[in-house]
Amino acid sequence: MKLQDKLINSFEKFGQSLSGSETDSLRKMRTEGIEVFKNLGFPTTKDEEWKYTSLNKCIKRDYDFGAEFSLDIRSEDVDRFLCTGIDSYKLVFVNGVFNASLSNTTQQDKFFVSNLKDAYEGNSELFNQYYGTIADKELSMVGLNTAYAQEGAFIHVKAGAVVDKLIQILYINSDSSRSMMNQARNLIIAEDRGEVQILERHQSLSDEYVFTNSVTEISVGNEANVKHFKVQNDIDTASLVDSTFVKQGTKSTALVDTFVFSGELTRNNLHFEFTGEHAEAHMDAITLLKGSSLVDHHTFVDHAVPNCQSFQMYKGIYDEKSKGVFNGKVMVRKDAQKTNAYQQNNNLLLSDFASIDTKPQLEIFADDVACSHGCTIGQLDEEALFYMQSRGIPLKEAKAFLMFAFAGDTLKNITIPELKEQLVNLVARELKVDLELN
Amino acid sequence: MLKIKDLRVEIEGKEIIKGLSLEINKGEVHAIMGPNGAGKSTLSAVIAGRDEYEVTGGSIEFEGKDIMDMAPEDRAHAGVFLSFQYPVEIPGVSVTNFIKTALNESRKARDLDPMPAKDMLKLMREKQALLEMDKQFMSRSLNEGFSGGEKKRNEIFQMAMLDPKLAILDETDSGLDIDALRIVANGVNKLKNEDNAVMIITHYQRLLDHIIPDFVHVLYDGKIVKSGDKNLAIELEEKGYDWIKKEIEA
Numbered sequence: 097m098k099l100q101d102k103l104i105n106s107f108e109k110f111g112q113s114l115s116g117s118e119t120d121s122l123r124k125m126r127t128e129g130i131e132v133f134k135n136l137g138f139p140t141t142k143d144e145e146w147k148y149t150s151l152n153k154c155i156k157r158d159y160d161f162g163a164e165f166s167l168d169i170r171s172e173d174v175d176r177f178l179c180t181g182i183d184s185y186k187l188v189f190v191n192g193v194f195n196a197s198l199s200n201t202t203q204q205d206k207f208f209v210s211n212l213k214d215a216y217e218g219n220s221e222l223f224n225q226y227y228g229t230i231a232d233k234e235l236s237m238v239g240l241n242t243a244y245a246q247e248g249a250f251i252h253v254k255a256g257a258v259v260d261k262l263i264q265i266l267y268i269n270s271d272s273s274r275s276m277m278n279q280a281r282n283l284i285i286a287e288d289r290g291e292v293q294i295l296e297r298h299q300s301l302s303d304e305y306v307f308t309n310s311v312t313e314i315s316v317g318n319e320a321n322v323k324h325f326k327v328q329n330d331i332d333t334a335s336l337v338d339s340t341f342v343k344q345g346t347k348s349t350a351l352v353d354t355f356v357f358s359g360e361l362t363r364n365n366l367h368f369e370f371t372g373e374h375a376e377a378h379m380d381a382i383t384l385l386k387g388s389s390l391v392d393h394h395t396f397v398d399h400a401v402p403n404c405q406s407f408q409m410y411k412g413i414y415d416e417k418s419k420g421v422f423n424g425k426v427m428v429r430k431d432a433q434k435t436n437a438y439q440q441n442n443n444l445l446l447s448d449f450a451s452i453d454t455k456p457q458l459e460i461f462a463d464d465v466a467c468s469h470g471c472t473i474g475q476l477d478e479e480a481l482f483y484m485q486s487r488g489i490p491l492k493e494a495k496a497f498l499m500f501a502f503a504g505d506t507l508k509n510i511t512i513p514e515l516k517e518q519l520v521n522l523v524a525r526e527l528k529v530d531l532e533l534n
Numbered sequence: 535m536l537k538i539k540d541l542r543v544e545i546e547g548k549e550i551i552k553g554l555s556l557e558i559n560k561g562e563v564h565a566i567m568g569p570n571g572a573g574k575s576t577l578s579a580v581i582a583g584r585d586e587y588e589v590t591g592g593s594i595e596f597e598g599k600d601i602m603d604m605a606p607e608d609r610a611h612a613g614v615f616l617s618f619q620y621p622v623e624i625p626g627v628s629v630t631n632f633i634k635t636a637l638n639e640s641r642k643a644r645d646l647d648p649m650p651a652k653d654m655l656k657l658m659r660e661k662q663a664l665l666e667m668d669k670q671f672m673s674r675s676l677n678e679g680f681s682g683g684e685k686k687r688n689e690i691f692q693m694a695m696l697d698p699k700l701a702i703l704d705e706t707d708s709g710l711d712i713d714a715l716r717i718v719a720n721g722v723n724k725l726k727n728e729d730n731a732v733m734i735i736t737h738y739q740r741l742l743d744h745i746i747p748d749f750v751h752v753l754y755d756g757k758i759v760k761s762g763d764k765n766l767a768i769e770l771e772e773k774g775y776d777w778i779k780k781e782i783e784a
Binding site for chain 2: 483
């Protein structure tokens with residue numbers, strides 16, 4: 097049976113298996129979700145938004161879902177995918193299931209970090225208020241996720257609270273007995289003036305194929321500040337479709353910073369919507385790919401109100417047969433005067449077989465705005481390489497310096513030194529050099 | 535130290551160096567002068583190992599070793615240094631980090647451990663002072679937004695740090711005001727000793743007022759057509775290159 101049909105047909109049984117404590121409204125959302133998925137199916141390259149990225153290879157495989165997967169894992173296997181040397185709150189999910197003993201949650205007056213399932217089973221008022229209100233329900237991948245999602249991060253920051261530590265969300269897939277499809281779901285709420293920083297990672301340790309369809313909703317209150325870092329460095333039997341929706345209030349700041357180093361297929365859908373004025377959105381990304389990995393960065397920024405700013409800085413370096421897509425859409429609606437939207441996508445192609453499709457899309461209906469976009473595709477500068485070599489720096493290191501110099505300005509928004517160091521080290525490791533890059 | 539025999543070099547099928555021979559011994563300063571397009575910069579790039587040039591004949595030996603097949607970094611490790619006419623800007627890499635990496639790579643090639651941070655800092659301070667560079671300079675991105683004079687001082691600073699056996703200065707005087715010229719020349723003179731050598735490529739006499747050459751060669755149409763002592767440079771400054779052209783064509 098095709099994966100799509102299997103997902104649709106299994107839904108009824110899945111519904112019966114659910115705990116009786118799920119609210120009617122959540123059940124209704126699930127049913128609506130599967131209906132959307134049933135109507136639209138998996139996206140195909142005929143869909144304008146999926147023109148350059150085919151899910152075909154991914155979805156023609158058979159995956160198990162909703163089954164009982166092995167939950168055994170050694171803590172060493174988890175630790176190496178976490179940012180270490182820093183005190184943090186942790187949410188670790190093993191094969192789609194929350195693992196309390198590997199996690200470090202917190203329930204405080206000012207904020208809490210917990211598993212989503214506990215929230216909806218406990219009929220949390222907050223959950224009911226926010227869940228499913230930020231994501232675009234009309235998208236098939238969101239529909240599918242909503243139908244099946246049970247576990248994920250639930251983070252709440254009360255007004256004026258600053259979360260004192262980095263929050264790490266780690267999804268580990270470790271069951272090597274069968275292929276697996278996951279529906280991860282995160283809900284992050286920062287109320288007015290709340291501040292929080294999050295690191296998210298999906299990692300497979302399995303020999304079998306893993307396909308993750310993740311949805312994250314982030315509500316950023318007035319004057320709140322949310323930074324969300326995503327490390328996408330999975331093995332080449334793992335694919336990820338990540339849809340992240342951010343809704344920002346007045347004078348708020350939000351950042352999504354994505355690091356892509358590997359994985360069979362990675363699709364990032366990033367939606368930002370401003371509901372209050374003078375808000376600021378940042379989207380940064382470094383993509384460093386080789387082999388036959390594919391990454392597709394789709395961004396959509398909705399300037400619905402005046403006086404907001406959005407900054408997109410996407411840097412990609414593609415080697416061997418890797419492939420990249422950047423599609424950045426900025427919508428400036430009629431009333432969104434004094435919008436400032438900046439978008440940059442720079443790429444280096446290191447091999448004749450690597451490719452990038454880059455497409456900026458600006459739709460501007462206001463007349464007093466500053467919007468700019470630019471994209472470049474190039475190779476490493478031969479003159480610069482010779483210059484460094486002539487000073488005794490070997491070619492490999494010289495290339496690494498140039499690549500780091502090329503991509504490094506996307507690191508400027510990382511304010512936690514340990515996190516920055518870890519990410520720089522990851523980049524150095526990808527470039528296979530032992531250099532002090534910063 | 536450097537022995538070039540009957541060197542022939544092409545770029546994109548066009549011959550630039552047409553049978554050039556030159557010998558530089560330790561302790562010597564050689565000046566290569568000549569009109570635009572004579573092949574001066576090509577010569578320096580070929581010695582340093584730039585691979586876009588095709589060597590079609592002749593040989594280059596450095597310290598008794600054929601260096602023609604060596605990568606630029608290996609030539610650097612062997613003691614060749616080229617100061618660029620147009621130093622390349624590398625945003626995102628600080629002067630400190632760059633020179634530290636270059637120096638330690640060269641030590642690695644000689645099976646030495648990286649220089650301890652304290653010694654490195656001391657050495658950098660010393661060489662900075664020699665080139666009259668201020669501290670902030672070191673944390674700036676390499677050559678990015680540097681003035682012409684700053685770029686050239688930075689080149690000589692790197693030379694001072696790397697302590698090469700043969701320093702090739704490609705038009706180091708171009709784009710320098712009088713003060714910067716003095717600082718750069720002073721730096722080179724202080725680094726000069728009886729075990730190393732300098733090859734200065736220039737159009738003009740003015741740098742040679744500060745760094746006195748032992749030999750002056752005129753490069754014209756891919757060959758050295760005349761050699762002499764420092765007085766040849768003065769003569770060239772006075773008379774231009776036309777008389778040499780006439781002499782050759784006669």
